[in-house]
Amino acid sequence: MIAKMLTKEQINKIHQASLTILEKIGINVPHNDALALFIANGANVDTKEKRVRIPANMVMELLSKSGKNFTLYGRDLSKKAEFGKGKRNYNTSGGQVFWIDNIGDKRRYTTLNDVKTAVKFADALEQINIPGAMAEPQEIPVAWRCIAVLLEMIKNTTKPLTFWFNDRVSTKYLIDILVALRGDEKTAQDYPMFYPLFEPVSPLSFPFNGIDLLFETARLNMPVTIGPMAQMGMSAPATMAGIMAQENAEILAGICITQLINEGTPVCYGGICHAFDMKSTQLIFGGPEQAIFGVAMTQMGKYYDLPVYINVGLTDSKELDAQAGLECGITLALGAAAGADIFGHMGICGVDRASSLDILIMQSEIISFVENVNREIEFEVNDLAIDIIEKTGPKGSFIDKLHTRKHFRKELWFPTILDRDSYNSWLKKGAFDTKKRCRERKNEILANNEPEPLARDITRDLEKIVNSAKQNLASSTK
Numbered sequence: 001m002i003a004k005m006l007t008k009e010q011i012n013k014i015h016q017a018s019l020t021i022l023e024k025i026g027i028n029v030p031h032n033d034a035l036a037l038f039i040a041n042g043a044n045v046d047t048k049e050k051r052v053r054i055p056a057n058m059v060m061e062l063l064s065k066s067g068k069n070f071t072l073y074g075r076d077l078s079k080k081a082e083f084g085k086g087k088r089n090y091n092t093s094g095g096q097v098f099w100i101d102n103i104g105d106k107r108r109y110t111t112l113n114d115v116k117t118a119v120k121f122a123d124a125l126e127q128i129n130i131p132g133a134m135a136e137p138q139e140i141p142v143a144w145r146c147i148a149v150l151l152e153m154i155k156n157t158t159k160p161l162t163f164w165f166n167d168r169v170s171t172k173y174l175i176d177i178l179v180a181l182r183g184d185e186k187t188a189q190d191y192p193m194f195y196p197l198f199e200p201v202s203p204l205s206f207p208f209n210g211i212d213l214l215f216e217t218a219r220l221n222m223p224v225t226i227g228p229m230a231q232m233g234m235s236a237p238a239t240m241a242g243i244m245a246q247e248n249a250e251i252l253a254g255i256c257i258t259q260l261i262n263e264g265t266p267v268c269y270g271g272i273c274h275a276f277d278m279k280s281t282q283l284i285f286g287g288p289e290q291a292i293f294g295v296a297m298t299q300m301g302k303y304y305d306l307p308v309y310i311n312v313g314l315t316d317s318k319e320l321d322a323q324a325g326l327e328c329g330i331t332l333a334l335g336a337a338a339g340a341d342i343f344g345h346m347g348i349c350g351v352d353r354a355s356s357l358d359i360l361i362m363q364s365e366i367i368s369f370v371e372n373v374n375r376e377i378e379f380e381v382n383d384l385a386i387d388i389i390e391k392t393g394p395k396g397s398f399i400d401k402l403h404t405r406k407h408f409r410k411e412l413w414f415p416t417i418l419d420r421d422s423y424n425s426w427l428k429k430g431a432f433d434t435k436k437r438c439r440e441r442k443n444e445i446l447a448n449n450e451p452e453p454l455a456r457d458i459t460r461d462l463e464k465i466v467n468s469a470k471q472n473l474a475s476s477t478k
Contacts, residue, residue, distance in 0.1 A: 002337040002338070002339075003295045003334050003335075003337035003338040004295065004299060004338070005292055005295040005296040005299065006296050006299045006300075010241075011299060011300060011303050013241070014241065014244050014245050014248055014300060015248070015300075015303065017241075017245035017248075017249075018245050018246075018248040018249035018252055019056040019059060019249075019252075021204070021245065021246065021249040022053070022054045022056070022059055022249050022252060022253055023053055023054060023055055023056055024053065025053070025204065026044070026051045026052050026053035026054070026204070027051070027052050027054070027200075027204045027205065027206065027249075027250070027253045028049075028050055028051060028052075028204060028205035028206065029050055029051075029052045029206055029211070029257070030050050030205075030206070030207075030208045030211075031206075031208055031211040031212060033215070034211050034257055034260065034261070035047060035050065035052065037260040037261065038052045038054070038256075038260065041058060041062075041260060042055065042058055043055065043058060052253075054253065054256055058256070059252050059253075059256060062255060062256045062259040062260065063252065063255055063256075063259075063304060065259045065263050065264060066255055066258065066259055066264070066265060066266070066267045066306070067221075067223070067264055067265060067266030067267065068084050068266070068305050068306060068307070069082075069083055069084025069085055069266065069307060070083050070084065070192070070223040070266035070268075070307075071083065071085075071192075072130065072160035072161075072192055072193060072194065072195065072223070073160060073191040073192065073193060074157065074158045074159040074160045074161075074193065075154060075157070075158045075159075075181065075193070075452075075454070076158035076159075076452070077191060079129070079158050079159045079160065080129075080160065081129050081130050081160045081342070083223070083266075083268055083307035083341045083342065084305075084306065084307035084341065087341065088336060088340070088341065088342075088343070088371070088374070089129055089130055089341060089342040089343070090127055090128050090129060090130065090313075090342070090343055090344065090346060090367055091128065091129075091130035091131070091132050091162050091342060091343075091344040091345060091346065092118065092122050092128055092130075092131055092132035092134050092162075092344070092345060092346045092347040092360060093132045093133075093134045093344070093345035093346065093347045093348050093355055094132045094133060094134075094162050094163050094164050094197065094345055095110075095132065095133045095134060095135055095136040095149070095163060095164050096110060096134060096135060096136060096348065096352065096353075096354055096355040097109065097110060097136050097138065097354075098110065098353065098354035098355070099111075099114050099135060099354055099355050099356075100349055100354045100355070100356045100358075102358065102439065103318070103319060103320055103349070103356060103358045103359070103435060103439075104319070107353070107354045109138040110134075110135035110136055110137055110138060110355065111135065111137050111138065111139055112135075112137040112139065112140060112148060112149070112152055114134065114135035114137070114355070115133045115134070115135045115137060115149050115152045115153060116152050116155075116156050117357075117446070118131070118132070118133065118134035118135060118347070118355065118357070119131045119133070119134075119152065119153045119156040119157045119161075119451075120156045120157070120449055120450075120451055121357055121360070121442075121445055121446065121449070122134075122157065122159070122347075122360075123156060123157035123158070123159060123449065123451045124445045124449035124451075125360070125364045125445075126364075126368075127364040127367040127368050127371070128159075128346065128360075128364060128367075129159055129160065130159065130160045130161065130162050130342070130344075131153065131157050131159055131160075131161060131162075132161070132162045132163060132344070132345055132346075132347070133149050133152075133153060133161075133162075133163040133164070134347050134355040135149075135355060136149075136164065137149065141473075141474060142166060143166070143169075143170065143473040143474060144170060144173070144466075144469045144470050144473040144474060145166065146163060146164060146165055146166045146170055146174065147170055147173045147174060147177070147465070147466050147469045147470075147473075148466055148470075149163050150163060150174055150177055150194070151177065151462050151463065151465075151466050154177070154181065154193075154454060154462065155453075155454050155459065156451050157451050158451060158452050160193055160194065161193055161194045162194060162195075162197075162344075162345075163194065164197070165196040165197070165213055166209065166213075167209040167212065167213055168209070168212040168213045168215060168216050169473065170469065170473060171196070171213040171216040171217060172216050173465055173466075173468070173469040173473075174194075175188070175216060175217070175219060175220060175222075176465050177462055177465050177466075178192075178193055178194075178220070179220075180458070180461050180462055180465060181193070181458060181462065185219075185220070188220055189220040189221055189222075192220065192222055192223060195217075195222055195223040195224060195225060195268075196210075196213060196214070196217060196222070196224055196225070197225050197227055197270070198210050198211075198214065198224050198225065198226045198227070198254050198257075198258070199226075199227055199228065199229065200226070200228040200250040200251075200253070200254055201228075202228050202229065202230035202231070202235035202236055202246065202247070202250060203230070203235055203236060203246060203250075204246070204249070204250060204253075206253070206254070206257065211257060211261075214257070214258060214261050214262070214265075215261055218261055218262035218265065221262060221264065221265060221266070222265075223265070223266040223267065223268065224254075224258050224265055224266070224267050224268070225267070225268040225270050225309055226250075226251050226254035226255060226258070226267055226268070226269065226270050227251075227270020227271075227272045227309060228247050228250040228251065228254075228270070228272070228273065229272055229273070229274060229283075229311075230243050230246055230247045230250070230273045230274070231273075231274050231275070231276040231283045232273070232274065232275045232276050232289070233275075233276045233278065234276040234283075236273065240289070240292065240293075240296075243273050244273065244293070244296060244297065244300065247271065247273040247297070248271075248297075248300055251269055251270065251271070254267075255267055267306060268306065268307045268308070268309050268341065268342070269297075269300070269301030269304065269306040269307065269308045269309070270308075270309045270310075271293065271294075271296075271297025271298065271300060271301055271308060271309070271310055272293075272297075272309065272310060272311040273293050273297065274289075274290065274293070274311065275287055275289035275290065275293075282351050283351055284316060284351070285311070285314040285315055285316045285327070285348075285350075285351050286314055286315045286316045286317070286323075286324075286326075286327025286328065286331060287316070287327070290311065290312060290314075290327075290331050291312070291330055291331045291334045291335075293310070293311075294310040294311070294312040294331055294334055294335035294338060294340070295334050295335065295337075295338040297310060298310055298335065298338035298339055298340040299338065301340075302339060307341040307342070308339075308340040308341050308342075309340065309341065309342045309343075309344070310335050310338075310340045310342075310343060311343075311344070311345075312331035312332050312334070312335035312340075312343050313328050313331060313332035313335070313343050313344070313346060313363055313366065313367070314327070314328060314331070314345075314346075314348060315327040315328050315350070315359070316350060316351055317350065318349055318350040318353060319435070320358055320359065320362055320434055320435040320438055321434075321435075324359070324362065325362070325366070325434070328362070328363055328366050329366050329369070329370075332366055332367070332370050333370050333373065336370050336371075336373075336374055337374070343367075346359075346360055346363045346364070346367075347359055347360035347363065357442050357446075358435070358438050358439055358442055361417065361438040361439075361441050361442050362417065362434065362438050365415060365416055365417040365418060368413070368415075368416070369413065369415075369418075372413040382403075385403060388401060388403045416441065417434065417437050417438055417441060418434075419432075419434075419437070
């Protein structure tokens with residue numbers, strides 16, 4: 001951990017404040033089965049108000065039982081995302097309502113075909129190891145939407161996945177798909193492909209469906225990311241310390257729920273609080289507050305020895321401009337230096353305004369830059385190169401040395417999008433700016449990338465599950 005915002009004393013103050021919030025104020029849990037579990041384990045529960053006050057010792061005991069690391073695996077088991085193991089992971093957006101084909105165009109509603117496009121695109125990006133759906137297909141009813149989305153994603157990438165879960169009934173079908181893909185339930189449990197985002201509703205409340213579907217994911221001991229999106233001055237106190245204390249309390253409460261439902265559930269600490277802009281009346285994706293939250297909440301998650309997810313590498317800009325580069329670059333670099341495990345969700349234009357592949361191309365370049373900054377530098381005898389320095393001597397040149405030829409490709413980072421041409425060379429190539437270069441790269445990937453196809457017999461089996469869900473869930477909502 002290179003970047004730090006909080007001292008040990010400040011971390012302890014946030015921790016103690018969170019325990020006080022949970023014990024004295026409590027949380028809203030609108031789920032009778034979850035309430036019963038809290039009662040059975042000694043929490044102070046007001047069943048009428050559905051208010052749960054959790055003693056500090058209970059919080060810490062349940063926290064100690066949670067899984068502290070896990071791995072997601074793609075259709076190709078060699079494609080994986082490791083959490084709690086000192087690795088960095090990058091995912092694209094789990095889904096947006098709107099889509100922008102080219103930056104500056106009008107937004108349109110997303111479709112299932114956009115899921116296909118987004119996932120194929122992320123499959124081609126080396127920097128993205130967890131493709132997200134990036135679209136919430138508006139032509140498909142919510143009741144079975146996530147099931148159709150999952151199948152489309154599996155068809156179009158061999159990497160692990162992320163998308164939005166809906167409810168317990170549809171989650172059963174998601175798990176059936178994973179079991180059918182892996183071959184049996186044991187293998188599906190050993191090689192999870194995706195996980196739900198368990199999102200508390202700030203302040204201090206939990207959604208029924210978010211709790212309810214955890215009873216289903218427990219069947220495979222599926223990992224869970226717990227990520228409130230508290231907004232400073234709106235759904236949380238208007239102080240940095242206050243919002244972090246509240247969000248930390250919400251995450252700890254979420255961990256308690258996961259462990260009461262299924263002891264040992266692996267969890268990821270989603271420290272994704274945001275500032276709120278009182279002028280524009282929307283949350284802030286890329287301000288300096290987000291850099292602070294990214295580092296500080298990573299410190300809090302690591303204090304509990306948990307893998308950490310933070311919202312950095314994002315931008316409030318709707319354009320591929322200096323603002324976008326500044327906000328994405330600074331927040332991501334600091335988040336990576338803090339030691340978080342996963343960063344996202346990439347590919348969002350502005351603050352949840354739409355999905356954009358142009359933005360994603362720029363972010364993938366920034367990820368590549370940041371990853372190169374965080375590489376390991378070797379200091380063996382050949383790397384220190386004293387003999388080459390001696391042979392070259394004062395006023396010499398290293399450009400013609402074999403040592404240079406052997407090492408420069410490994411030691412230097414070569415950009416895909418950023419410009420390093422001379423002025424005249426840049427003019428001859430069309431004087432493209434970053435926006436044009438991103439669009440050119442985007443079109444190249446769209447035209448050429450074809451992911452490894454899913455076997456026909458497996459496709460048929462998975463389609464049967466989706467068709468069953470369509471028939472059963474569509475009829476249940478009429």
